[in-house]
Amino acid sequence: MQNCIFCTxxxxxxxxxxxxxxxARPAKEGEYGATHGRLRPQFRRHPGLFSAxxxxxxxxxxxxATGAGPSDTPPEAPISGFSVRPFLQxxxxxxxxxxxxxxxxxxxxxxxxSQYVDAPVSVAASNILLFGVGAVVxxxxxxxxxxxxxxxxxxxxxxTKSRPIASGQVSHFQALVFLGAQLSTGLAVLVNxxxxxxxxxxxxxxxxxxxxLMKRITYWPQFVLGLAFNWGTLLGWSAVAGSCNWPILLPMxxxxxAWTLVYDTIYAHQxxxxxxxxxxxxxxxxxxxxxxxxxxxxxxIFLSSMAFSxxxxxxxxxxxxxxxAALGAAGAQLAWQVGTANLDSRADCWRKFVSNQYxxxxxxxxxAVDYGLHIWKLQGEEAMEGHVEDSIKGRPxxx
Numbered sequence: 207m208q209n210c211i212f213c214t215x216x217x218x219x220x221x222x223x224x225x226x227x228x229x230a231r232p233a234k235e236g237e238y239g240a241t242h243g244r245l246r247p248q249f250r251r252h253p254g255l256f257s258a259x260x261x262x263x264x265x266x267x268x269x270x271a272t273g274a275g276p277s278d279t280p281p282e283a284p285i286s287g288f289s290v291r292p293f294l295q296x297x298x299x300x301x302x303x304x305x306x307x308x309x310x311x312x313x314x315x316x317x318x319x320s321q322y323v324d325a326p327v328s329v330a331a332s333n334i335l336l337f338g339v340g341a342v343v344x345x346x347x348x349x350x351x352x353x354x355x356x357x358x359x360x361x362x363x364x365x366t367k368s369r370p371i372a373s374g375q376v377s378h379f380q381a382l383v384f385l386g387a388q389l390s391t392g393l394a395v396l397v398n399x400x401x402x403x404x405x406x407x408x409x410x411x412x413x414x415x416x417x418x419l420m421k422r423i424t425y426w427p428q429f430v431l432g433l434a435f436n437w438g439t440l441l442g443w444s445a446v447a448g449s450c451n452w453p454i455l456l457p458m459x460x461x462x463x464a465w466t467l468v469y470d471t472i473y474a475h476q477x478x479x480x481x482x483x484x485x486x487x488x489x490x491x492x493x494x495x496x497x498x499x500x501x502x503x504x505x506x507i508f509l510s511s512m513a514f515s516x517x518x519x520x521x522x523x524x525x526x527x528x529x530x531a532a533l534g535a536a537g538a539q540l541a542w543q544v545g546t547a548n549l550d551s552r553a554d555c556w557r558k559f560v561s562n563q564y565x566x567x568x569x570x571x572x573x574a575v576d577y578g579l580h581i582w583k584l585q586g587e588e589a590m591e592g593h594v595e596d597s598i599k600g601r602p603x604x605x
Contacts, residue, residue, distance in 0.1 A: 310566030461511025532572025
């Protein structure tokens with residue numbers, strides 16, 4: 207059966223030349239023939255030609271020439287009606303869970319460093335705010351890089367095929383321009399830090415860039431993600447203290463990477479069926495039926511590393527009662543999370559993954575309470591010293 211030359215579909219009775227009749231109407235002012243009293247020919251609408259447009263499909267010159275339908279070619283970004291929404295979705299502003307998971311290690315480190323160096327509350331608060339902005343911007347930049355790498359793969363995965371680049375809402379060039387704006391904003395945040403921290407922060411970009419490539423060549427992309435996502439553990443401390451205290455930070459960094467392996471492996475179980483078809487590798491596929499016992503081991507590494515960094519290096523258990531209480535509660539949350547996760551249910555994997563934002567908050571609240579008590583204690587000691595000095599000088603202290 208031949209195809210219709212107008213709609214590229216199989217020819218139907220509606221495509222018969224007799225049905226493409228010419229209708230005559232008087233020519234309008236300014237049209238050819240208007241001054242000569244001629245009639246202007248007009249084609250009657252061809253149902254096949256206009257049905258595609260009625261369904262919202264754009265028939266391109268390529269599809270007409272080759273007979274390929276819209277699903278046979280990669281979608282292109284729409285050229286009309288600019289919208290901000292696809293760019294907000296590209297930066298995942300509609301799904302802030304990733305921003306929280308990037309932010310909490312920064313907040314832990316900032317708060318702990320502030321207590322360690324006796325920094326005033328204003329220093330801790332300004333860095334908490336600055337790193338919050340940085341987490342939003344750089345998480346968005348990481349997502350843009352990831353989607354630019356993975357556009358073809360994303361089209362093969364049910365959960366990701368509607369992402370802006372994969373679905374054609376944003377072109378690669380538009381994404382590149384947007385990425386430039388994101389990285390420029392991130393640089394504006396970074397230059398507010400000390401020189402040591404600027405260099406340390408810039409060095410993390412290599413991890414952010416290569417992470418999407420890892421899922422093509424190794425079953426451990428979650429490990430590389432952990433290295434990149436928890437860089438704030440190092441950066442937050444150096445922003446407050448001016449440099450890194452490695453005996454404290456390395457165990458905390460290693461523990462945070464183990465935490466990422468836990469939550470992102472659960473996340474990866476959402477796509478394990480589609481990932482096989484798309485050729486994507488992950489720890490979810492690697493661990494398979496052994497996922498829960500392996501994640502239990504990583505949870506133990508996370509909790510013990512966090513405890514080790516404070517208990518044995520700072521040697522002040524009495525200085526962190528709230529933190530260790532919070533760490534115990536975090537352990538209970540991880541036990542619930544791993545133990546009850548239905549790894550064959552996308553909905554439950556997502557719920558368990560999202561619950562990690564509350565785990566991060568819980569640990570930060572413990573550190574924040576300890577820091578607040580520490581500042582209150584210092585202020586009390588300073589006030590006492592002031593009274594002693596005044597009494598030595600023989601004059602009362604004005605309070």
